[in-house]
Amino acid sequence: MSSHNTTARITVRKLKDMKAQGEKIACLTAYDASFAQLLDNNGVDVVLVGDSLGMVIQGLETTLPVTMEDMLYHGQAVARGLQHAFLILDMPFMSDASVEQAVINAGRFMKQAGANMVKLEGGADQQELVSTLTRLGIPVCAHLGLQPQRVHKLGGYRVQGREHEAAERMLEDARVLEQAGADMLLLECVPVALAEKITQQSKIPVIGIGAGNVCDGQILVLYDILGISAGHIPKFSKNYMAESNDIAAAVKSYVAEVKNSSFPSAEHCF
Numbered sequence: 001m002s003s004h005n006t007t008a009r010i011t012v013r014k015l016k017d018m019k020a021q022g023e024k025i026a027c028l029t030a031y032d033a034s035f036a037q038l039l040d041n042n043g044v045d046v047v048l049v050g051d052s053l054g055m056v057i058q059g060l061e062t063t064l065p066v067t068m069e070d071m072l073y074h075g076q077a078v079a080r081g082l083q084h085a086f087l088i089l090d091m092p093f094m095s096d097a098s099v100e101q102a103v104i105n106a107g108r109f110m111k112q113a114g115a116n117m118v119k120l121e122g123g124a125d126q127q128e129l130v131s132t133l134t135r136l137g138i139p140v141c142a143h144l145g146l147q148p149q150r151v152h153k154l155g156g157y158r159v160q161g162r163e164h165e166a167a168e169r170m171l172e173d174a175r176v177l178e179q180a181g182a183d184m185l186l187l188e189c190v191p192v193a194l195a196e197k198i199t200q201q202s203k204i205p206v207i208g209i210g211a212g213n214v215c216d217g218q219i220l221v222l223y224d225i226l227g228i229s230a231g232h233i234p235k236f237s238k239n240y241m242a243e244s245n246d247i248a249a250a251v252k253s254y255v256a257e258v259k260n261s262s263f264p265s266a267e268h269c270f
């Protein structure tokens with residue numbers, strides 16, 4: 001396949017070019033091959049096998065019980081459905097408890113599931129791990145802001161970085177992690193003004209979820225945009241099935257709204 005083919009696999013380099021050119025990056029989660037193929041065919045740039053699968057697939061209350069084996073099972077299934085989109089796998093809770101353990105686990109994602117990148121939660125405390133993975137050639141997305149794996153420490157699912165000190169700390173976390181070699185940042189539930197500062201100071205793509213349309217791209221949980229998640233739908237999400245006749249149309253509409261910056265609008269932001 002020619003490197004000029006429009007269906008060529010999206011790479012880390014392409015994602016950085018998209019940021020540089022102001023082209024928004026449309027990301028969604030997926031957990032199986034059929035949905036992965038549908039997202040791939042309908043313009044999604046990045047597919048994340050999130051540990052949100054613990055909640056939306058397994059019916060758990062938090063993401064904490066999700067295991068490496070769960071992630072590998074779903075990661076391998078999603079990989080089989082993708083030809084074009086960039087594939088990220090989430091490091092589950094405790095899989096990165098030490099650098100040694102994290103290296104083995106991230107290596108399994110790359111070797112056994114064909115991941116293009118791993119995502120891990122944490123701030124500057126992950127500096128050593130990010131630089132080790134970078135040295136080994138494993139691209140990293142660093143997840144800042146609300147980190148669901150730390151829900152018990154945070155005392156609930158709440159917006160992060162509202163206070164001046166916390167905002168400064170997050171700006172510094174973003175700097176340190178980019179310096180350590182991270183190729184992407186993800187900001188979850190962060191005030192728009194802070195997300196804008198982080199996006200402007202970073203050369204790597206910054207993907208938002210509940211962080212405003214100022215980021216370089218957006219991500220949502222697939223089952224939320226399809227209106228099939230049980231229970232509470234977060235403020236930052238949108239049910240695209242409400243205005244679409246079928247799933248492919250809903251995904252296309254999400255991608256179009258991310259690309260033209262109409263999603264997220266003020267009602268989805270903090």
Ligand code: KIV
Nearest residue numbers: 029050051052209219
């Ligand atoms: O686990 C997940 O799906 C995530 C997204 C919500 C960003 O981390």
